[in-house]
Each structure stands twice: as structure tokens, then as C-alpha cells.
Amino acid sequence: MPLIRKGVTVEDEWTTLASDDDTIFDEELPAGDLIVPHRRLASARQRKHDGKLGVAIDNDLDIGALEALLGTVDLISVPFPAFGDGRGFSIAKSLRNTGFTGVLRAHGPLIADQAAFAEACGFDEIEIPDDHAERQPVDQYATARTAFPARYQEAYDAAPQTVSILSARHTARH
């Protein structure tokens, strides 16, 4: 599963534990940075572990449940069951609004044209399925993420477009 950051493929330094992986119930978790399923997060946090902890959530958490993740993990992986299901964008934005400063990962078949949206909503990286990557080479994500020179939305000022049109206009007039 290729991992894309700012339009380039990067090595995934995290190990994702599958839902049915019982490693979590061992005395000690395997060393290294781990992404555990949400329902196993509480028990994982009680184990001894040499490395960072991340969580893979479902995409039906409400805002309260998202807030509860604050301060417990260094990475949150947000699923996109289908590219047309944009709920993950609001989940990311909500997490950033509540003050989450760790890594936000989008996980699913997002298409290249959604790369800039994902970053603007607060995602740091996109993990896409292999067959998806075969059809849509990573350079398409690189092209698409800078397709627009700016954006209208204030407070969506993550890279690649750093300044909103509203604030650019405002600066020009003052």
C-alpha cells in the first residue's frame, strides 16, 4: 500500500496491526511505531511498548469520540471506504480543530484530484491500495495537488496553497 506525502511516495515507518492480530494481548507489544485498531486502543495503551502508538479508526465516530482520542496517540488513520465518501475530510478537520497535532493519515482509494483537499483538511499523508496506485501513478497526485493556485476557504490554510484568496485580497488592500 503506497504511502504518499506531499505528492511523493515515502516509506511507511509504521506497522499496522490487523484487527484480529492478538499481539496486543501479549505482555509487551512489538517494538517500533504501531497502528492499532480503535477497539484495541485501550488495551494497547496499557502494554509495555517501545515506540509510538497510532490508531486506525472507523469512519462513523462522532465528534465526542474523536475528541477523546486527543493526547492518546501520535497518529490517527482515517478510512475512506470509497473515494466518493467524503466523511473523512470532516473527521480530519474536526480532529485538527480539537487540537490534534500528530500525524493524520487518509487510508483508502482517494483519487489524485482529492490530494489537495485532503491536505487542506489536515491530512499529512494518503495511503492508497496497490491496484489503485497501478492505475494512478503517484506523479498524478503530485500534479493534482498543485492544480489550483490558491483557495477561497479561510482557515484551510495548510500546504500546498498557503494563503487563502480572502486573506490575500485583504492584505493587498491594507
Place this chain on the structure above:
Amino acid sequence: MYRYDEFDESMVRARVAEFRGQVQRRVDGSLTEDEFKPLRLMNGLYLQLHAYMLRVAIPYGALSSDQMRQLAMIAERYDRGYGHLTTRQNIQYNWPKLPEVPDILDDLADVQMHAIQTSGNCIRNVTSDPFAGVAADELEDPRPTAELIRQWSTFHPEFSFLPRKFKIAITGSPNDRAAVYFHDIGLRMVAGPDDDAGYEVIVGGGQGRTPMIGKVVRDFLPREELLGYLEAIMRVYNLYGRRDNKYKARIKILVHELGLEAFKDEVEAEYSRKPDADNALAEAELQRIETYFAPKDYETRPDRSEIFEVARHNDPAFAAWADQNLFSHKVEGYAAATITIKRVGGEPGDVTADDMRTLADLADRFSFGEMRVSHEQNIVFSDVRKDDLYDLWKALAKAELGDANKGLITDIIACPGLDYCALATARSIPIAQKISTAFADPIRQRDIGPLSIKISGCINACGHHHVGHIGILGLDKAGEEFYQITLGGDATETAALGERAGPGFSSDEVAGAIERVVDHYLDVRDGEDETFLETCRRLGPDAFKEALYAAH
């Protein structure tokens, strides 16, 4: 009207380039048809029954004469010489070819137009009152807010893949001509407790298969808080709106299932969570936009025009048009004129390239080079000197655009129906044609008075039949088209859904059935001043049943 600055220009151009690339990636197989579909939809490109259809945005209906000329050029170069005005103040071309669409988008961009977000599960073109900015009954001009929302909703990173489409309408007048109770979000400009400017926010209205009247979620929202609050509503919808069933995915269903109070609580909680940093800039932006909507260079004139009064006295055909198609203007000595695109026996809202050029030339001569498209599928010249009205009408009449039927029974709204639409269960245009032919006599039309007939070719209700005084819904029963009639619908501030009258009619019977209803109304109305809708409210729709099914 609003003009693009270099930012708007660069965004629209970037969009055309992006779409060119997407078409290319579809061709080379990078994108599957499933992936390409929402991308083309967000550029206004539908696959219809026989061909692609391109829906071009006319934000809140405002159009310059140069833009109209370009639309005429596009109709001739890429289509079959005409376009179709829609019930959401847009224009559709029914026969473009996919490889040419990026070129059409380029030609549109040349005149500061686009097809962005006219379809797809995103925030659609914002609609408003066709008399915005000039209506004598207006509290405030809604167009700057509409433009602000257009910009804010364009390529929104968070809200471009919503559970379902999302429509916003705004009115600046207490007399609602924008159907704000029938949109996902409706905004009414109102004065606050200290006379400060703001909005009443209505959520969850809509038509389609589950028609609902919108509900007020905020009595008063100060104007500088608008974008932050809209964002809160959108986020609640994007997080909690249903995605398991497309027929239950609109925000009206979420409001309905959560209940109004719980929905309100969610929105207010989300709004209070949000830092309001962007509100300050939005206010500055609104002020910048407002400069584009400063009053026109009106001449100081007496309100009464001798030229107008004399012509009106001498020419009964003009008098009929003046009585029916004019609307009072804020400024003395001026009027707004509706040019109905409802020729008897024609297709509601269809404009030929010649019509478009005639309208453009007349707008240059008589209305500061601007016009509006109304959601009744007509054209409005918003700023005509009363002294010029007679000349305007004569020129219109010469082009067969001078019909005096605004708001009358032949001013029919109809969706494209089975003649074009892949979802249709019945035709709607031929029904409109039959009815308008049956009621062609202008004297009879005037005697009947205000009566809106709205026709949809399936339960998706694009023809807004739920809110027609008389609504007609085309269905399919065992391979035969049949038509259900509803009575008493109302799209204005006295919003109501029409009630079903009873069993449906075949396509040959509909016009006759409507005639019986209308004749009955003429018999039972309480004087000539009682409109069809008022009679219907006084007596109840049931009172019409006997007449409706009399000879049946």
C-alpha cells in the same frame, strides 16, 4: 454585477486545465468511469438519455449581455442552436460532445463563466431573488452574500464529497421569490434586535420524493458570522448525514431523523467549538464584493412617465404586458420587466441563439447591459427607464418575446422529462405545450389571474410540482404515462406542499382536467380578486375533486 479579479480568473482557468487533464486520464485509463463520473458532474456534465448535457452556472441568475452573446455562440458552435433555462437559474446545453467540453469551458471562462459545481454531491450554484437589488420591497440586497457563498463553496476541501447534493438559496425581501423554505439551506435577510444586519437560517427544506418545508435553526445570525455558521451546519451534515441510501441522504432526512432540537444542538455545539478567525475576513470580503453591486447610474426622473402612460392608454396589448410583466423598482422612474420564455405551444425555458442575441442587444439598449435568469425559467431586465418600456416591449414583441403571461397559467415550469432525462418516467414538455395551447387566449388567462402550474417528469421533482398551485407529476403505470395532480402548493413565504387530488390522468386527459379545475375556480371564487391559491386555501383542495373527476 460581480466581476472576477485575478484570483477568480486564475481559479476558473485552473479548473478548465484540470478538467482537460481528467478527460485525458479517463481516456488513458488512469481513471475508471466510476471515478470520472463525480469529476465530470462537478463540472456540470451529465449523461442523459441521448447525449451528454452540460449545465452552465449562472450564479444567482446574473448575466451580462456579453455573457449572453457567448452563450449564443456556444449554442451554435457546439450544440443545436439553443439552450434551456433551468429552475435553478442555470442554462443547459443538451447536445455537447465530450471531447469538446473542455473547449466550451474555455469559451465560458473567456466571459467569466463556468460550469463548476452545477451537479454532483457538493454545494451547488447559489440561487436568489431575480429582482435582488432593485425590488421596492427589499430589506437588503442578497447578491453580495450570494457571491460570498459562491466563492466560499467553490472547491471546498471539506465539502466537495458530501452524502448528496446541497442547495442554498437567499432572499433579501420578506416576499420570498427564492423558495428559501425548499432548499437544503435557506437564508432570509432580516434585521436583528438592534437593527443590525443578519440572516434567519432555515435548514432541511427540499422537494424530490420526500418533500419537506425547511425549519428555522437560527432566528438571527449576525451577518459577520455567516461562513462560520454555514461551516458548522455542513460539518454536522457531512459527519452524520446518511450515506447508505441515496434517497435518504439529503440534509432534510438528517434533520427529520435527529429531530429539529437535536440537530440545532449539534450545529450550535460545533459552531461554538470552532475558532471564528475566518469571520473577520469574510466581513471584509463582503464589503469588497458589495462595491460591485453599488446602485447603477440611475437618472433622476419623476416616478410617473407620460410616455409610458400614453402608450399604455393607446395600445391594449402593451397595457396587458405592462400590467402583467412589470415589477416595482426601488428607484423612481424605473421598472423591472420580466420577459417570459413561455411561448404558447413552445418548450418552457428554451432559448434559441437568436433569442439570446436579441436579449443581449435589448439589455444593452435598455437595462445597463445586464439581465437575470429567474427560477421560473424567464429573463428579467432589472433596470428599465419607464420612458423606455414601450420601445422595449415593441422590440420584444417583434422577436415574439413580448407575451403578457408572467405568473399566469401559461407561465408553466416544466422539467426536461422523458424527452431528455434518463431518470424520467413520463414526458413533461408535451404536457406543458398542451396546457399552454388550451389556455392560449390572453383574455382568458388574465381573467384566471395568478396561477402557477409546475410539471415534473418523475418523483425527483425538478419541475417543482410540489409547490405549484397546480402540480403535475408524470409517472409510469404498466408502460403508460399517467399524471398525478396536486393542488395548493406554494413556494413563497406562505410555503405549502400541494395535496394530491386523487387518481391520475393519461397524457390526453391532463389538459382537460386542468381546464375543469380552472373553470370550477372561476365559478366559486369570492370575487375577481380572490386568486386560485386563495380559493384553494379557503375551500380546501377537496372542493375541486368533484370538478376534476366530473367527466372522468
